[in-house]
Amino acid sequence: MSADAGASSRGLHAQPRLGISAHVLQGRELQILRMQAELPALILVDRGTKSVRNERGTAVRAQPGDAIVLAGGQMLDFTNAVDGGGQYEARWLVFDTTLLDDPYYLQRAAHVPPSSLWVLPRIRPGIANAFQAARQSLRPASGIPESVARQRMLEVMHWLLEEGIALARPPRTTSLSARIRALVGARPDDSWTAARIAGTLAVSEATLRRRLAAEQTSLTDLLADTRMATALTLLQATTQPVSAIALSVGYESPSRFAIRFRERFGFAPSAVRGHDRIDPLSNRTTE
Structure with a gap:
């Protein structure tokens, strides 16, 4: 093929x-x-x-x-x-x-x-x-x-x-995390504050924090994870420069974006396209 x-x-x-x-x-x-x-x-x-x-x-x-x-x-x-x-x-x-x-x-x-x-x-x-x-x-x-x-x-x-394979509708979930992922994933470059998300989901900010804590996550982690997942897909599937991808997921600073991306995945954005190099002193990938 x-x-x-x-x-x-x-x-x-x-x-x-x-x-x-x-x-x-x-x-x-x-x-x-x-x-x-x-x-x-x-x-x-x-x-x-x-x-x-x-x-x-x-x-x-x-x-x-x-x-x-x-x-x-x-x-x-x-x-x-x-x-x-x-x-x-x-x-x-x-x-x-x-x-x-x-x-x-x-x-x-x-x-x-x-x-x-x-x-x-x-x-x-x-x-x-x-x-x-x-x-x-x-x-x-x-x-x-x-x-x-x-x-x-x-x-x-x-x-x-x-081939004996049936695609089924994903299980319906009432988790707040899933709803926030869908909300942010549709517009990852927007400014998603706790107040805005709470208002969109019709809950108070205190309830938002409490329910996310019960799901063993936080709004900060969800925002970063959703944005980084989108960025990874764009790095893999497009030829957009890293700076443009950073902007498209809400980061004006490419260096700050690269730090957050490495924290999430354990490798630099440039590693996805094979453009990273090895730092001989630390044996780590660098951009």
């Missing part, structure tokens, strides 16, 4: 009520811990290997030509390992939950046992072709009507049913 041709394939494309496509590149092996996957996704690995483990201890590993399917609503650890040429490459397709309400799909999916992680070794040409057509339909300049794009996304989902 070959990846999309040309640098023009890079990018992150999202369509409301349909989903998101991304073409991810990494220049070195990285372990990415505690990433919240809210929506189901299909990942095709083109170069290197990808390993995924969820909170239950279920783990899968995909090599080039394989695919991984993720259920939504789970915390995951990822390890993306590069190939002999020093590259990891994969294409993502993320499914909006509105697709999961399609009546015919629901009828067929009801007969398939649910799971949280799957690996498809050497995927069928039918899935690969449907996957690529769905990805193309999510491009803003594709000119493909939403109704057609929707059918292309559903076609991928039905191919997965043929």
Whole structure:
């Protein structure tokens, strides 16, 4: 299976009520811990290997030509390992939950046992072709009507049913953390104060702090984690400079952004693209 041709394939494309496509590149092996996957996704690995483990201890590993399917609503650890040429490459397709309400799909999916992680070794040409057509339909300049794009996304989902894989709506959660992640994730560059978030969620600031403490987190940690997760995706799936990505997630200072990013993931933003270098005195990566 070959990846999309040309640098023009890079990018992150999202369509409301349909989903998101991304073409991810990494220049070195990285372990990415505690990433919240809210929506189901299909990942095709083109170069290197990808390993995924969820909170239950279920783990899968995909090599080039394989695919991984993720259920939504789970915390995951990822390890993306590069190939002999020093590259990891994969294409993502993320499914909006509105697709999961399609009546015919629901009828067929009801007969398939649910799971949280799957690996498809050497995927069928039918899935690969449907996957690529769905990805193309999510491009803003594709000119493909939403109704057609929707059918292309559903076609991928039905191919997965043929493999015994049913995508289910993520478990509904009443956690305040999940609501804040969704709120901030939609506009990570906004100024999200405790007063603004409390007002949007119709709770007092004291209640906000108390409920987050009960969920073993804080607003500061949630804001940083949501912004850094968005930044990681942009570093992997676009060619935007680090300074522009920093601004897009609410950091005017690239150096402050880099410090926060390293605190969250354990490596510098430049490491994602393989541009870091080794400090011979400390043996640490530096930008």
